[in-house]
Structure formats: structure tokens, C-alpha cells
Amino acid sequence: MEMRRLLVLFALLSVTAVVPVFFWPDKKGSASDVIVVAAPPFNSSNVTVVSWKPRIFLYKGFLSDDECDHLVKLGKEKMKRSMVADNESGKSVMSEVRTSSGMFLDKKQDPVVSGIEKRIAAWTLLPEENAENIQILRYEHGQKYDPHFDYFHDKVNQLQGGHRYATVLTYLSTVEKGGETIFPNAEGWESQVKDDSFSDCAKKGLAVKAVKGDSVLFFNLQADGTPDPLSLHGSCPVIEGEKWSAPKWIHVRSYDNALKQSEECSDLSENCAAWAASGECDNNAVYMIGTEDSPGQCQKSCNACSL
Numbered sequence: 001m002e003m004r005r006l007l008v009l010f011a012l013l014s015v016t017a018v019v020p021v022f023f024w025p026d027k028k029g030s031a032s033d034v035i036v037v038a039a040p041p042f043n044s045s046n047v048t049v050v051s052w053k054p055r056i057f058l059y060k061g062f063l064s065d066d067e068c069d070h071l072v073k074l075g076k077e078k079m080k081r082s083m084v085a086d087n088e089s090g091k092s093v094m095s096e097v098r099t100s101s102g103m104f105l106d107k108k109q110d111p112v113v114s115g116i117e118k119r120i121a122a123w124t125l126l127p128e129e130n131a132e133n134i135q136i137l138r139y140e141h142g143q144k145y146d147p148h149f150d151y152f153h154d155k156v157n158q159l160q161g162g163h164r165y166a167t168v169l170t171y172l173s174t175v176e177k178g179g180e181t182i183f184p185n186a187e188g189w190e191s192q193v194k195d196d197s198f199s200d201c202a203k204k205g206l207a208v209k210a211v212k213g214d215s216v217l218f219f220n221l222q223a224d225g226t227p228d229p230l231s232l233h234g235s236c237p238v239i240e241g242e243k244w245s246a247p248k249w250i251h252v253r254s255y256d257n258a259l260k261q262s263e264e265c266s267d268l269s270e271n272c273a274a275w276a277a278s279g280e281c282d283n284n285a286v287y288m289i290g291t292e293d294s295p296g297q298c299q300k301s302c303n304a305c306s307l
Ligand SMILES: *[C@@H]1O[C@H](CO)[C@@H](O)[C@H](O)[C@H]1NC(C)=O
Pocket: 043, 044, 045, 046
């Protein structure tokens, strides 16, 4: 038994050459050891442009079948009904706009997740610390997510890392019918040729089919940092099959360090607001704001919380 497992591993290693293979015993150290063959490292020649307005790119085979199956397995363990951010308060609320189920993985939860997070950073050229944890979503028959923006309408959600600058949406299953990602505001979407394999919903915008292992990268902000209303997108209802996807949202600033910074950043004197109003933040910056090594008295009133 032990010998056979080693042979399987050896065979995989020899056919996949540079492709990393993750292999580790499961929690009980029992017979069901995990072997996950990863997709090849990031290769820009696998990326095609879907649209420039908004900016949408498609990467065929971004994840291997094994990586997809592994994420689905992790997701199944903790599925919950998905929420949306309330427009004013920013709180998570349940809504008929979004009927899928989902959960968040931990960052670097295991070697497979770490490898995917690194590959996403290599593709987007955006640091891992700016990204939220990978989410795993399941859409069953009839479930959908109406067109929406990934940037926020509320201020609260922007405190942690600012707007969601980019979205990397990876499909973990192939949906037989429906479940397309649709961009109803994409420029020139009317000229996309669609046969009967697309759902009616997909015929109302630029559509990308959910194919296992493929990944879509789109930018929710324009190059100047302002929200891009063309980035409106949704998930068409699933008609046949089941849709599993893994969105990763990447913010304009660090998402991991933001909470720490906002806790550390405060006014140390009750006079700060008055001093700031009289121009002391500019005139007396070292005392008021401080330096990188030594925070000043009034960082909060001087709006200097993300030094
Ligand atoms: C990237 O992909 C192209 C096309 O599939 C291939 O020709 C090239 O060798 C790949 N590059 C690397 C570094 O694997």
C-alpha cells in the first residue's frame, strides 16, 4: 500500500516536471492521502483580452482540475447563504439579489491555497496583502447574482484597504447551461457572437462561460482610481448543472494591515480637532502627525491614518 502510493507520486512528478505537486497525509494520517497537481506557473501567453472597456481578461486553465476539486472540497465543509453589503451602513445583509451560498478560506490555509494566491499576485501584479481571502461560492439550479458593482457604495467597507480595485473570478466547475458571468455595460457587447449554448440571460451583455479552471480578471476602478460603472457584472441563473466559483477581491491598499493601522491611529489629545482646524497639521506636522517611527499627537484629526 505504502509502496503503491509512492509510485503514484513518482509517476505524477515525472510527467509534470516543473509543476508543483502537493502531497501530505490527511489529519488522521490514514489511507486517503491528498495529492493535488497544480496548474503550470503563471504564463502571460495564456491570457486573452475580453474587453478594454471595462478591462476584462480571461486565463484558460488558470487552475488545474485537482486544484478546483480541492477548493470545492474545502468550500463544502462550511457553506452559508451569501450576503451583500448594505448600501448605506456597509453591514452584511441577506438579499434576493444574491441567492448563492459561500464561505471564505483562510489565507495560506494550505500549500494549494498558498500556491493559488501567489499565482493570482503574479498575474495581477498586485500584492497578496491587498487581497481578501479567497471566497468559495456555490450556485445551484436557478441561483444567480444580479448585476452589481464590486466597488463599494458605503464608506465603512472602504476603511479596510479602500475600494476593491480588481476581481479575479475563477470557475471551479463547468456549468452545462446558464451560470455565465455577464457584463451588461461592456462597450460593444452587442457584437459578441452567441450560439444557443448561451442562456437568454447571457444574451443581455458580454458573457463569459463558466468553464472549470478558467479565470476572469476584471478591474472595478478605472486607471485613475475612480469607480468604473462599466464594470457592472452578474452571474446568470444556473439552468443545468451546478456552479462553483472562487472570487478573490483585491483592494487598492493593504487589506491585511488596515485593521491594525486603524486601531493604532488615534488622537492623543482632546484638542486635536481644534488644532487641526487652525492649520496645525501643516504648520506643526512633526508634533501633530509624527514620523514613521514616532506617531504624532493628532494623526486622526489630520487624516494621516494610513502613513
Ligand atoms: C507559455 O505558453 C506558451 C503557449 O502555450 C508556450 O509556448 C511557452 O513555452 C510558455 N512559457 C513558459 C515559460 O512556460
